[in-house]
Amino acid sequence: MKKIEFVIVLLLGLISCGSNEPKPIKLNVDSCDFCKMTISNSIFASELITEKGRVYKFDDASCMIKYAKSNSNITYKSFYVNDYTTQNKMILVEKCFFLKDGTISAPMGGNIAAFSNNQDRKVFQEKLKAQPLTWDEIYNLY
Amino acid sequence: MRTIFYILLSLFVFPIVSANTIYVGVGHPIKKIKQAIALAKDGDTIIVNSGIYKEGNIVIDKKIVFLGKNFPILDGQKRYEVLSVKADSVLVQGIKVIRSSFATLEDPCGIKVYNKTFVRIFDNYLQDNFFGIYLQNSTNCIIKGNTIIAFGKEEQLIGNGIHCWKSDNLQIVANNVRGHRDGIYFEFVTNSVIWRNISEKNIRYGLHFMFSNDDSYISNLFKNNGAGVAVMFSKSLKMFNNTFEENWGDSAYGLLLKEISDGYIFNNHFIKNTAAIYMEGTSRIKMEKNVFESNGWAIKVQASCMDNELVSNNFLGNTFDISTNGSLVLNTFNSNYWDKYEGYDLDKNGTGDVPYHPLSLFAVLTEKNPSSMLLFRSFMITLLDKSEKVLPSITPDNFIDNTPLMKSLPL
Numbered sequence: 001m002k003k004i005e006f007v008i009v010l011l012l013g014l015i016s017c018g019s020n021e022p023k024p025i026k027l028n029v030d031s032c033d034f035c036k037m038t039i040s041n042s043i044f045a046s047e048l049i050t051e052k053g054r055v056y057k058f059d060d061a062s063c064m065i066k067y068a069k070s071n072s073n074i075t076y077k078s079f080y081v082n083d084y085t086t087q088n089k090m091i092l093v094e095k096c097f098f099l100k101d102g103t104i105s106a107p108m109g110g111n112i113a114a115f116s117n118n119q120d121r122k123v124f125q126e127k128l129k130a131q132p133l134t135w136d137e138i139y140n141l142y
Numbered sequence: 143m144r145t146i147f148y149i150l151l152s153l154f155v156f157p158i159v160s161a162n163t164i165y166v167g168v169g170h171p172i173k174k175i176k177q178a179i180a181l182a183k184d185g186d187t188i189i190v191n192s193g194i195y196k197e198g199n200i201v202i203d204k205k206i207v208f209l210g211k212n213f214p215i216l217d218g219q220k221r222y223e224v225l226s227v228k229a230d231s232v233l234v235q236g237i238k239v240i241r242s243s244f245a246t247l248e249d250p251c252g253i254k255v256y257n258k259t260f261v262r263i264f265d266n267y268l269q270d271n272f273f274g275i276y277l278q279n280s281t282n283c284i285i286k287g288n289t290i291i292a293f294g295k296e297e298q299l300i301g302n303g304i305h306c307w308k309s310d311n312l313q314i315v316a317n318n319v320r321g322h323r324d325g326i327y328f329e330f331v332t333n334s335v336i337w338r339n340i341s342e343k344n345i346r347y348g349l350h351f352m353f354s355n356d357d358s359y360i361s362n363l364f365k366n367n368g369a370g371v372a373v374m375f376s377k378s379l380k381m382f383n384n385t386f387e388e389n390w391g392d393s394a395y396g397l398l399l400k401e402i403s404d405g406y407i408f409n410n411h412f413i414k415n416t417a418a419i420y421m422e423g424t425s426r427i428k429m430e431k432n433v434f435e436s437n438g439w440a441i442k443v444q445a446s447c448m449d450n451e452l453v454s455n456n457f458l459g460n461t462f463d464i465s466t467n468g469s470l471v472l473n474t475f476n477s478n479y480w481d482k483y484e485g486y487d488l489d490k491n492g493t494g495d496v497p498y499h500p501l502s503l504f505a506v507l508t509e510k511n512p513s514s515m516l517l518f519r520s521f522m523i524t525l526l527d528k529s530e531k532v533l534p535s536i537t538p539d540n541f542i543d544n545t546p547l548m549k550s551l552p553l
Contacts, residue, residue, distance in 0.1 A: 028296045028323070028345045028368060031393035036400060036422070038346045038369045038393065040323050041299065043247075087299070109353065 022090035034063035062110025084113040102130030167191025210236035242271035273301030448472035465505040498546040503530035
C-alpha cells in the first residue's frame with residue numbers, strides 16, 4: 001500500500017516538473033530576464049517557455065522578442081503575452097490580437113498591447129489610437 | 143510729455159490693480175475651490191483656507207497663483223484625479239493632496255500638469271495617491287520641497303512619486319518621496335536637474351531614467367529602495383555627490399547602468415548594497431572619486447561594457463571588488479584604493495609597486511556558478527585565490543590597476 005502512495009507522489013512530482021503553463025508574475029518582485037528591470041505592471045508582461053520547461057519572464061513583449069533572438073541556442077516551446085485588459089492573465093501569442101503604439105506606453109517602449117479577442121481589440125484600437133498587427137509582424141520588428 | 147507719463151504710469155499700475163486675491167473656505171463668502179477658479183482671471187491669486195475639500199477633479203485652467211493656508215486638504219476620495227493644471231505659469235503651493243483614484247489603464251495623479259510651461263509646484267504634501275506629481279510634455283517647470291508618500295506594497299500596482307514624461311528643462315529639488323513604485327521617474331526628459339531629493343522605501347527604484355539625455359542628478363539620497371536606482375538607455379548623464387544605501391536583494395543594485403554612454407559618475411557613496419554598480423552595455427563612462435563601502439559586489443561589469451574609466455575610487459570592505467562574466471578587458475582601472483591590496487611601496491611615492499588584480503578567482507567562479515558561493519572563505523578557495531593572484535590562469539591577466547594607492551583617499 002505504501003509503495004503505491006510513494007509511486008503516486010513520485011508521479012505527481014514528475015508531472016509538476018514538466019509544466020508548460022505560464023507562471024503568474026509576482027509584481028515588484030520578479031525582474032525581467034532581458035532588461036533586468038523589476039516588473040511592476042503585468043498587463044505588458046510576457047513569458048517564454050523553453051523545450052525543457054524553464055520559464056523566462058519579461059516586462060515588455062519587445063524584451064521577450066529581443067531575448068529570444070539573442071539567445072538562439074535555446075529551443076523555445078511557446079511565447080505568452082499578458083492580456084491588456086486583465087492583470088496576470090497570460091495568453092499564447094498565436095491566440096492573441098495585437099495593437100501597437102498610439103498612446104500605449106509599455107515599460108521598455110515596445111508599446112504592444114495584446115487582447116484575447118478581436119472585440120476587445122476593436123474597442124481599444126479607437127481608444128488608444130493604435131495600429132493592429134499580427135504576431136509575425138511584431139516579431140519581425142525587432 | 144504728459145501722455146507719455148500716463149502711458150508709463152498705466153503700464154506700472156494696471157497689472158497690480160487688476161490682480162485680485164480670492165479667498166476660499168471658512169469665514170469667506172466663497173466656499174468652493176471650483177467656484178473661485180471660475181471667478182478668477184489670469185494673474186489672480188486664490189488662497190484656500192484649511193479644511194477638507196471634496197470637489198472631485200479640480201482643473202486649474204487659468205494663469206493663477208494657487209495657495210494653501212495651513213495645508214487645506216484636497217480629497218480625491220479614491221475616485222478622481224485630484225488637481226489638473228491646464229494653464230501656463232501656475233503656482234501651486236502649500237496644499238495637501240490625498241487619495242487620488244486608482245486605475246490600471248489611465249494614470250490618475252495627485253497633481254498633473256498637461257503640456258504646459260513655467261508651472262511651479264512648491265511645498266505640497268501628497269499622500270496615498272496613485273501617481274504623485276506627473277508632468278506630461280511640459281517645459282521649464284519646477285517641483286520643489288514636496289513630500290510625497292504612498293503606501294505601496296509588493297505585488298500591488300502603484301504609480302511613481304514624481305513622473306516626468308517628454309519634458310525639457312525641469313528642476314526637481316528637495317522633494318521627499320516614499321512608498322511609490324519609482325521615487326522619481328524620467329522618460330524622454332532632457333536638460334533637467336534632480337537636486338537634493340530624498341527617495342527611500344520605494345517599491346522598485348529610487349530614481350529611474352529611461353531614454354533621457356543630458357540630465358544630471360546631484361546630492362540626492364537613495365535609501366532602502368526595492369532595487370536601487372536604474373539609469374537606462376540614456377546619454378550624457380551626470381551623477382554627482384549622491385548616496386546609494388541599503389539596496390538589498392537578488393536583483394537589487396545600488397546603481398543599475400544599462401545601455402548608457404558618455405556619463406560622469408563623481409563623488410558618490412555606495413554603502414551596503416548587494417551590488418553597488420551593475421553595468422551592462424555601458425560605454426565611455428568615467429567614474430571618479432567614488433566610495434564603495436561594505437557592498438556584496440562593488441562593481442559588476444558585464445562583457446558588453448567598453449571604454450569605461452575608473453580613477454581614484456575607494457574600495458573598502460566589499461566582499462568582491464569587481465566581477466565580470468567575460469575575459470575581454472576593455473575598461474581601465476587606475477589609481478584606486480583597494481583595501482585588499484597586499485603590495486608594497488618601496489619608493490614611498492604613495493602608489494604600490496606591484497599592480498593589483500581586482501578580479502578574484504572566486505568572483506569569476508560565482509559568476510559562472512552562483513551556488514559555489516557555499517565554499518566562500520574555505521581554505522582551498524583562499525589558497526586558489528592566492529595562487530591565482532600570482533599566476534593568473536582563469537582571470538584575465540591584464541585586468542589590473544597599475545598604480546593602486548597605498549592609502550585611501552579622503553572622500
